Amino acid sequence: MQHAYIKTPLGITAITGDAQGVAKISVLEESVALTDTIPVELQQAVAQLQEYFEGKRTNFDFVMNPAGTDFQKRVWDALLNIPFGTTTSYHALSMQLGDVKAIRAVAAANGKNPLWIVVPCHRVIGSDGSLTGYAGGLWRKKWLLEHETPPIQQSLF
Numbered sequence: 700m701q702h703a704y705i706k707t708p709l710g711i712t713a714i715t716g717d718a719q720g721v722a723k724i725s726v727l728e729e730s731v732a733l734t735d736t737i738p739v740e741l742q743q744a745v746a747q748l749q750e751y752f753e754g755k756r757t758n759f760d761f762v763m764n765p766a767g768t769d770f771q772k773r774v775w776d777a778l779l780n781i782p783f784g785t786t787t788s789y790h791a792l793s794m795q796l797g798d799v800k801a802i803r804a805v806a807a808a809n810g811k812n813p814l815w816i817v818v819p820c821h822r823v824i825g826s827d828g829s830l831t832g833y834a835g836g837l838w839r840k841k842w843l844l845e846h847e848t849p850p851i852q853q854s855l856f
Contacts, residue, residue: 700717701717701740703734704733709726709835711730712725713725713731717740721744721814724817747761748817765818767808768808774792778819790826792809806832
């Protein structure tokens with residue numbers, strides 16, 4: 700596995716992957732040395748994350764290869780279908796997956812998402828519109844949602 704550490708507006712981001720795809724992207728709480736030379740296997744992911752933070756990208760198309768159970772992968776695939784700039788609830792997500800009673804399992808799988816930002820678990824909120832749990836911290840979730848929904852400019856006329 701190859702590793703890269705890049706600086707983002709939300710902290711240092713660790714990216715791990717190989718020729719099979721990117722397996723993990725996470726934000727770190729501790730400080731580590733940034734990567735000088737990005738491994739070729741991670742270059743596309745790094746470039747696309749930089750474009751996302753610059754406001755030039757709304758989806759990701761590099762090869763992903765996260766490890767997880769079949770159920771977790773179903774949940775993560777469903778997360779990929781949440782459009783940029785929108786949110787959904789855990790309840791709606793569990794209904795979409797065909798079992799409204801699986802809401803806790805869906806929330807648990809969401810929390811184990813290994814591809815921070817790219818698989819947009821930050822777009823899942825409480826049914827009442829509240830920002831509920833987020834592994835990277837609620838302040839990051841709020842930042843990401845605001846980044847994806849810039850204020851609407853009012854017309855002067």
